[in-house]
Amino acid sequence: MQLTAQEIDIGSRSPTVLLNTADAAELGVHQLDRVQIEHDGRISIGIVEFTDELVDPGTLAVTRRLGHLSGPVEVIPAPQPRAVHYIKKKLDDIELDKPELHRIVLDIKEDRLSDVELGAYVAATYTNGLSLEETMHLAECMAEVGDAIEWEDTAVVADKHSIGGVAGNRVTPIIVPIVAAAGVKIPKTSSRAVTSPAGTADTMEVLCDVEFSLAEIKEIVTETNGCLVWGGSVNLSPVDDKIIRAETPLSIDPPGQIIASVLSKKKSAGSNHIVVDVPYGEGAKVESLAQARELAEDFKRVGDHLGMAIECTITRGSQPIGRGIGPVLEARDVLETLAGGGPEELRLKSVRLADILLGSCGCAEDATEILDSGRAMAAFRDILAAQGGDSDVTVDDLVPGRHELPVAADREGIVTHVDNRLVSDVARRAGAPKDKGAGMVLHCRVGDKIGVGDSLFTVHAESKEKLADAERLVERSETIRVRSRDEALVELV
Amino acid sequence: MQLTAQEIDIGSRSPTVLLNTADAAELGVHQLDRVQIEHDGRISIGIVEFTDELVDPGTLAVTRRLGHLSGPVEVIPAPQPRAVHYIKKKLDDIELDKPELHRIVLDIKEDRLSDVELGAYVAATYTNGLSLEETMHLAECMAEVGDAIEWEDTAVVADKHSIGGVAGNRVTPIIVPIVAAAGVKIPKTSSRAVTSPAGTADTMEVLCDVEFSLAEIKEIVTETNGCLVWGGSVNLSPVDDKIIRAETPLSIDPPGQIIASVLSKKKSAGSNHIVVDVPYGEGAKVESLAQARELAEDFKRVGDHLGMAIECTITRGSQPIGRGIGPVLEARDVLETLAGGGPEELRLKSVRLADILLGSCGCAEDATEILDSGRAMAAFRDILAAQGGDSDVTVDDLVPGRHELPVAADREGIVTHVDNRLVSDVARRAGAPKDKGAGMVLHCRVGDKIGVGDSLFTVHAESKEKLADAERLVERSETIRVRSRDEALVELV
Numbered sequence: 001m002q003l004t005a006q007e008i009d010i011g012s013r014s015p016t017v018l019l020n021t022a023d024a025a026e027l028g029v030h031q032l033d034r035v036q037i038e039h040d041g042r043i044s045i046g047i048v049e050f051t052d053e054l055v056d057p058g059t060l061a062v063t064r065r066l067g068h069l070s071g072p073v074e075v076i077p078a079p080q081p082r083a084v085h086y087i088k089k090k091l092d093d094i095e096l097d098k099p100e101l102h103r104i105v106l107d108i109k110e111d112r113l114s115d116v117e118l119g120a121y122v123a124a125t126y127t128n129g130l131s132l133e134e135t136m137h138l139a140e141c142m143a144e145v146g147d148a149i150e151w152e153d154t155a156v157v158a159d160k161h162s163i164g165g166v167a168g169n170r171v172t173p174i175i176v177p178i179v180a181a182a183g184v185k186i187p188k189t190s191s192r193a194v195t196s197p198a199g200t201a202d203t204m205e206v207l208c209d210v211e212f213s214l215a216e217i218k219e220i221v222t223e224t225n226g227c228l229v230w231g232g233s234v235n236l237s238p239v240d241d242k243i244i245r246a247e248t249p250l251s252i253d254p255p256g257q258i259i260a261s262v263l264s265k266k267k268s269a270g271s272n273h274i275v276v277d278v279p280y281g282e283g284a285k286v287e288s289l290a291q292a293r294e295l296a297e298d299f300k301r302v303g304d305h306l307g308m309a310i311e312c313t314i315t316r317g318s319q320p321i322g323r324g325i326g327p328v329l330e331a332r333d334v335l336e337t338l339a340g341g342g343p344e345e346l347r348l349k350s351v352r353l354a355d356i357l358l359g360s361c362g363c364a365e366d367a368t369e370i371l372d373s374g375r376a377m378a379a380f381r382d383i384l385a386a387q388g389g390d391s392d393v394t395v396d397d398l399v400p401g402r403h404e405l406p407v408a409a410d411r412e413g414i415v416t417h418v419d420n421r422l423v424s425d426v427a428r429r430a431g432a433p434k435d436k437g438a439g440m441v442l443h444c445r446v447g448d449k450i451g452v453g454d455s456l457f458t459v460h461a462e463s464k465e466k467l468a469d470a471e472r473l474v475e476r477s478e479t480i481r482v483r484s485r486d487e488a489l490v491e492l493v
Numbered sequence: 494m495q496l497t498a499q500e501i502d503i504g505s506r507s508p509t510v511l512l513n514t515a516d517a518a519e520l521g522v523h524q525l526d527r528v529q530i531e532h533d534g535r536i537s538i539g540i541v542e543f544t545d546e547l548v549d550p551g552t553l554a555v556t557r558r559l560g561h562l563s564g565p566v567e568v569i570p571a572p573q574p575r576a577v578h579y580i581k582k583k584l585d586d587i588e589l590d591k592p593e594l595h596r597i598v599l600d601i602k603e604d605r606l607s608d609v610e611l612g613a614y615v616a617a618t619y620t621n622g623l624s625l626e627e628t629m630h631l632a633e634c635m636a637e638v639g640d641a642i643e644w645e646d647t648a649v650v651a652d653k654h655s656i657g658g659v660a661g662n663r664v665t666p667i668i669v670p671i672v673a674a675a676g677v678k679i680p681k682t683s684s685r686a687v688t689s690p691a692g693t694a695d696t697m698e699v700l701c702d703v704e705f706s707l708a709e710i711k712e713i714v715t716e717t718n719g720c721l722v723w724g725g726s727v728n729l730s731p732v733d734d735k736i737i738r739a740e741t742p743l744s745i746d747p748p749g750q751i752i753a754s755v756l757s758k759k760k761s762a763g764s765n766h767i768v769v770d771v772p773y774g775e776g777a778k779v780e781s782l783a784q785a786r787e788l789a790e791d792f793k794r795v796g797d798h799l800g801m802a803i804e805c806t807i808t809r810g811s812q813p814i815g816r817g818i819g820p821v822l823e824a825r826d827v828l829e830t831l832a833g834g835g836p837e838e839l840r841l842k843s844v845r846l847a848d849i850l851l852g853s854c855g856c857a858e859d860a861t862e863i864l865d866s867g868r869a870m871a872a873f874r875d876i877l878a879a880q881g882g883d884s885d886v887t888v889d890d891l892v893p894g895r896h897e898l899p900v901a902a903d904r905e906g907i908v909t910h911v912d913n914r915l916v917s918d919v920a921r922r923a924g925a926p927k928d929k930g931a932g933m934v935l936h937c938r939v940g941d942k943i944g945v946g947d948s949l950f951t952v953h954a955e956s957k958e959k960l961a962d963a964e965r966l967v968e969r970s971e972t973i974r975v976r977s978r979d980e981a982l983v984e985l986v
Binding site for chain 1 (some may be wrong): 524586617621685686739741
């Protein structure tokens with residue numbers, strides 16, 4: 001069928017073809033079917049949407065993703081991408097083999113699937129699960145379609161990942177310099193916050209640049225043994241973001257997909273010795289110890305298949321780890337810890353994870369010794385310099401938001417709960433992560449004995465308005481719960 | 494967060510909000526999250542998509558579905574629609590109750606779900622199935638959100654549905670006038686073809702108008718006892734089309750969803766005595782007798798719950814029923830059959846289904862008698878007149894496409910197979926359903942003895958080009974398979 005094409009910009013990543021309903025009927029295509037468009041001997045495939053208003057009969061509108069198409073084109077129905085058949089197969093609970101998973105990964109990468117098909121894919125992997133074999137193949141396929149770093153003459157490359165959901169869990173900027181100082185390469189990429197008050201990348205951005213190309217990352221790590229950069233500026237596992245986009249609105253996160261997602265990135269980064277931290281508990285991503293153990297076992301098995309040595313740590317994730325929440329406040333914790341002080345739990349967890357990672361890498365050095373001797377701080381400053389930061393930075397250079405709200409206990413008792421979710425929400429209301437100095441500092445931990453008027457936490461903001469905004473949330477919720485020792489009830493509902 | 498809104502037309506039914514990635518990060522929303530937009534005291538909820546190009550930081554673009562929004566607006570994150578939680582529940586294989594299904598149906602009707610969520614919904618109902626209870630509730634909820642016809646002072650209202658997939662199965666325009674002539678009301682709505690060469694609505698359109706409002710339909714049926722109209726112009730089950738849009742690309746069609754979809758429309762049409770034809774066999778929608786039986790049983794059970802008497806006929810669907818394929822050619826079959834002639838199988842099947850329907854309605858009349866006496870033809874002509882057609886139409890007025898391709902057997906033997914799919918494809922290539930006279934006429938059926946040179950079928954087209962197009966498909970495929978009686982092989986692969 002001959003039609004006249006025009007380009008339309010609708011902010012869609014998919015190769016969408018808007019057809020007038022009358023033309024679609026003549027072509028015999030349904031909505032979301034594919035059509036093949038031939039233009040000047042060049043062929044592209046698009047996903048059909050109907051419209052009666054946007055395009056007239058005889059014309060069609062295509063999104064940019066289809067290339068620059070205008071003028072007369074020849075349009076015929078085209079088959080669905082092969083991935084759709086394999087998604088259907090997975091919905092039928094039939095295990096997929098590697099070529100089939102490869103096809104799905106490739107079609108997702110090239111944006112060949114409609115959102116309906118993508119929704120069905122994440123639904124199928126969630127409801128029917130991914131077998132260990134499928135998870136292994138998926139991790140490989142997801143790595144294969146991404147860019148990769150090759151480490152010539154380096155047998156051992158370390159890495160670290162945390163499953164997340166815990167506030168103030170900023171162990172990464174402490175572990176990386178410890179490992180680097182021990183002479184082991186650790187090319188660490190991290191995320192930015194979306195719904196949390198700070199990702200590792202946001203915290204590091206207080207101190208240095210975090211956006212680098214793969215070539216630059218390789219240079220930085222070759223020079224300093226480590227890096228602390230934003231993963232979003234490189235293309236290690238391009239399919240991962242697209243899958244997460246579809247999982248997030250459904251709040252589904254199948255274990256197999258988590259494992260494939262994490263390990264595909266590590267594989268592309270050339271890492272082969274990895275510590276994966278699985279915090280569990282109320283408010284964390286993994287809520288029970290049993291789930292944490294299962295996920296850890298699967299991580300190890302899949303890693304084994306991919307030629308990676310994986311150590312999994314199961315840690316308590318029911319309350320924040322550090323004192324500071326928010327980019328600047330967490331960066332202060334990091335600097336203080338590297339200087340030998342810092343919050344006790346942050347120091348302990350970092351050292352423990354670093355020791356396990358070093359052990360796995362066959363390195364006999366002791367993390368505590370590296371930290372206490374100042375070698376970790378020196379390595380950190382090297383990394384800062386390599387990433388364009390001020391290597392002489394001190395805690396005093398990192399200024400918390402100047403508008404403060406101190407919050408004190410209005411009863412005496414024991415701290416029974418620090419709510420990860422509320423801590424995040426209050427810090428975000430205060431302006432984190434965009435306002436780098438915004439967030440909060442916790443003055444107590446679960447188990448601490450508290451008297452009336454004792455300080456529980458302080459909110460910091462860079463503007464009065466945002467502090468007031470945070471204050472409203474603080475007033476109508478209970479971020480830190482103080483109960484007397486003999487109080488049996490958690491809540492009366 | 495204060496932003497400036499502008500309207501954008503992207504042919505999307507969803508209430509989409511395009512946010513600049515930087516603003517989205519500050520708001521703390523993911524792609525496909527919801528935001529609440531307040532403008533002049535009016536509140537709307539939109540689905541977030543990110544863009545770096547289409548809108549600048551500080552502004553956002555909204556689709557028309559959100560109403561006319563421009564100028565300063567206040568934007569805050571909003572929760573997902575409740576339907577999403579219930580979809581998640583269904584993915585966890587937990588049975589949904591009526592209020593939950595109602596919420597899903599309502600949110601689909603109002604286009605509140607993203608395509609990812611819709612894909613997950615159809616995936617969940619397919620992979621985890623719909624229980625009988627769920628199917629009942631779904632049918633009720635789908636009917637409740639649609640428009641409805643009330644038949645005052647009429648206890649019995651008949652209807653008819655076929656599961657489809659069989660070419661030339663044009664029994665409806667014969668059954669409806671038989672039932673109407675017997676004095677039973679039958680407000681029949683039908684579909685147009687999408688991938689087939691003709692739907693009942695396409696065939697009827699050769700003879701009269703098919704697009705009417707519910708009020709007009711009620712008037713036509715009150716006057717003539719029957720109608721043969723296009724279901725797409727009324728709003729009996731508005732959610733159905735939206736669900737089918739998501740099912741089609743995945744080629745999934747869960748039995749529960751089929752039943753809910755069919756019966757919701759019948760319920761809205763006020764019908765309470767229904768014959769559902771389930772053709773089965775190679776190439777039909779239902780491929781095995783066991784599947785057909787199960788579907789039929791479920792139809793009856795759900796109908797029972799909805800207060801509908803359902804009779805299910807299981808018929809052979811492995812070859813076309815009538816001789817003509819395509820709107821005009823099928824209309825000729827219909828007129829000939831109503832005149833007492835016509836293809837034997839078409840007559841037999843129509844009479845049998847009509848008898849069963851009349852019996853179910855408590856009507857003692859005999860379908861053969863109604864047909865042979867000419868009363869069915871008279872009722873048909875009344876319906877044509879009421880629907881603005883020529884009530885004196887004869888077969889000779891219906892002219893097949895004048896470009897013809899007769900196809901003859903090149904071997905002798907028995908007809909062992911007439912391929913529904915290929916029959917459809919050839920007829921469509923020839924121009925059906927858009928070119929009303931295009932299609933094909935079959936000259937033989939499975940079991941017929943054929944000699945070399947005997948006529949198998951004739952393709953009709955309204956243009957030489959389309960005839961040539963159909964001829965190319967005929968030449969490289971085997972629409973009608975002729976084999977000698979002693980040939981054991983179907984194919985050698």
